[in-house]
Amino acid sequence: MLDHITLHASDAKRSIAFYTKALAPLGYIPKAHHEPTIGFGVDDDTPRSDFYVSPMGNPAQQPIPTHIAFRADSEQAVRDFHAAAIAAGGTDNGEPGPRAYHPGYYAAFVLDPDGNNIEAVTDWSYAA
Incomplete structure (x- = not known):
């Protein structure tokens, strides 16, 4: 199950304004600043x-990876994810x-073979 995803935008202010309007009919609002x-x-x-919108930075210097966070049921599951992903x-x-x-x-982060930032997280909103 996905926890959150970060979209990197070339013009974050423009994209934030866009998503603020586009997602309003779905009940989404800007929350985490x-x-x-x-x-x-x-x-x-x-x-x-x-769903997060973040600045892309300078893509000429280095590509910005996608960030995907998967929900974990416990801190132990986060540790197990990290070990398995490294292995x-x-x-x-x-x-x-x-x-x-x-x-x-509580989270762990691993770069996949293409450099995408993959996270496993358990947090206050659904931690067991």
């Missing part, structure tokens, strides 16, 4: 966001552990 990245989520009186040929991009994004956020 990690400037210059903005997270969108359902208007449900929580800070939970599952399968992934590159460590963040050891399992708590992150400062918000309380209860």
Whole structure:
């Protein structure tokens, strides 16, 4: 199950304005403000966001990978994901552990063979 995805935009302000209007009929609003990245989520009186728009940076210097986060049922599942992904040929991009994004956020990051940033996360919104 997906937890969240980050779209990298060449003009983040323009894309944020676009998605603010385009997603409104679906009940999505800007919620998580990690400037210059903005997270969108359902208007449900929580800070939970599952779709982020972030600046692309300078693509001439280095391609920006896609970021996909998969939900994990527990911190142990996050650790197991990290170990399995490394054993399968992934590159460590963040050891399992708590992150400062918000309380209860526990994640690990691995780059896949193409350099995409793959995350497993358990967090306060659905942790068992």
